[in-house]
Amino acid sequence: MAGISSAPYRRLATSHGAAMATSEMVIASTLLVKNRRTRKLASFADDERVRSVQLYGVKPEQLEQAVRLLVCEHGVQHVDLNFGCPVRKITARGGGSALPLRPRLFAKLVAAAVAGAGGEAPVTVKFRVGLTPELPTHLQAGRIAEAEGAAALVLHARTADQLYASPVDWAAVRALVEAVRIPVVGNGDVFEGADALRLLRETGCAGVMVGRAAVGRPWVFDEVAAALTGAPPPPPPRLGEVVAAALRHAEMEVDWYRGYHDSERDTLLRFRKFIKLYLLGFNSTGSLQSCLFAAETLEQWRAAVYGGSGQLYDAAEPFPAAAVRFPRLKGGGPLVRKPMGLPDGWLEEARGGGGRAEAQLTDDACEG
Secondary structure, eight states: OTTTOOHHHHHHHHHTTOSOOOOSEEEHHHHHTTOHHHHHHTOOOTTOSSOEEEEEOSOHHHHHHHHHHHHHHSOOOEEEEEEOOOOHHHHTTTOGGGGGGSHHHHHHHHHHHHHHHTTSSOEEEEEEEESSTTSBOHHHHHHHHHHTTOSEEEEEEEEGGGTTOSOOOHHHHHHHHHHOSSOEEEESOOOSHHHHHHHHHHHOOSEEEOOGGGTTOTTHHHHHHHHHHTOOOOOOOOHHHHHHHHHHHHHHHHHHTBTTBSOHHHHHHHHHHHHHHHSTTOSSOHHHHHHHHHOOSHHHHHIIIIITHHHHOOTTOOOOGGGTSSOOSSOOSSOOOOOOOOOTTTTOGGGTTTHHHHHTOOOOOOOO
16 A cells, blocks of 8 residues: 555554565565665565565566565565556556556566566466456456466455445455456455455455455454454454554654654655554544654654553543444545446457557556
């Protein structure tokens, strides 16, 4: 997740039971020119068990070079190609969720990434059910990816035109499981352990990906792990535990970006997006939230968390049930399908249409 899945966040996720956590999206072309920000995105903490990078590119030769660079120079052990971006300005140029609509190009991209890995790291492919309900691509994309050497598939069980709104289409996950022989990982609206268990049982998928539901709530992975092993669910944390987790996260971010961001203040300003997500739904956090938003140093964070806990918040306040299934970052509200654009001739690949747009593709995108 862009701006979220830094090394500190990934370490939090795995410390709470996630089997692995992938990086923020890395753009192939910027990696190849050794862009400073991209190199940071593709770097890892020493204690990360699995070095996993989410990668996007639209030129086969660039993807192959980028994967080779990641595996050989960055020690990457897993590459996940992401073709799920639902943003209209991206799909209107043929990128993101529109790429699986060009099966020949899609095949070349997957094959190039697999070739770049050279058998040293598995390549997985993430995509959506399709651009719209009228243009489903998940079964064809899955079969193509399998044929070109992908080790597994990840299906975000939404179409691009619904962005992050519910409902998710878990039936599409089951259809994909039945259409291919390689493992399929299901993704979409897994908020708690029971959701993960139901997704596995209803679809037969091999694994579950949790995304937005874990932001500001990393212990969801403990809940999922317990559900999958049949263990009793862990008790939800009280506010004091949540605030301590937020502080630990902030400390890890400051440590990770020391020497990269201009100052501790700069890192903490960027960390503000997490504050409301950690404190979501709690009733006694108004003063604490104001102090944390104003904090420019870790000492000010610690003073708010430890020095003023009796005044700023109720450490014993139970975790709010309403916050469990509340959409985080994106989504929520009624389903309103967004108009999606495509380049002229994009659906006519077999007859030579859309060639000009394909030649002019750029690798701007977001995660999907």
